[in-house]
Amino acid sequence: MESKSGEKVVLEVMESMLKAGLRNVREQLSSMGRDEAESPRRERKSNTKIVADLLRDAGHPLHIDEIIRLAGETRGVELHRESIVSALSKKVLEGKVFRRTGRNEFSLLEWEAR
Helix, strand or coil: CHHHHHHHHHHHHHHHHHHHHHHHHHHHHHHCCCCHHHCCCCCCCCHHHHHHHHHHHHCCCEEHHHHHHHHHHHHCCCCCHHHHHHHHHHHHHHCCCEEEEECCEEEEHHHHHC
16 A cells, blocks of 8 residues: 555656656747747647548538547547537527438538539
């Protein structure tokens, strides 16, 4: 038991040191003329934006199982079925972005104009 708590303390100290080091590096870069806007940060997309991109790529409505599979295979993102169905259903009810074309099948509202 004691070794587990000792390991945890060591890891927490290392984490604090690394955070402080990263903060120091960022301060140094900032003082050399690089602002936060230039900071290399990966832009994270929301799950609903990922689904919209997948639908655009497919060009036709997709069942939620296919959406989940494609998100994992092409985007490396794990979508949780209940959460994403809930989020998409909410957008459908709000009349935003998505349209339900069948049981757990979704398309994009922008396709309505075609």
